Amino acid sequence: MQNWKDPIISDPEVLRGKPTIKGTRLSVEFLLERLSDGWSEEMLLENFPRLTKEHLATIQYIHNL
Numbered sequence: 001m002q003n004w005k006d007p008i009i010s011d012p013e014v015l016r017g018k019p020t021i022k023g024t025r026l027s028v029e030f031l032l033e034r035l036s037d038g039w040s041e042e043m044l045l046e047n048f049p050r051l052t053k054e055h056l057a058t059i060q061y062i063h064n065l
Contacts, residue, residue, distance in 0.1 A: 024050045
């Protein structure tokens with residue numbers, strides 16, 4: 001079973017080490033803010049084509065903690 005944290009990385013060379021979605025420059029913080037602002041999963045996928053449903057499942061899990 002894959003760890004829910006696997007899609008999240010922290011690289012000092014990307015966004016000053018903020019946790020981001022692997023393969024993107026999208027921070028977890030940014031995506032959580034969008035969800036808090038009422039963005040739907042569909043809106044995120046349309047606006048950020050590198051995101052996958054698996055990425056969003058991780059973000060949703062964090063959002064609901």
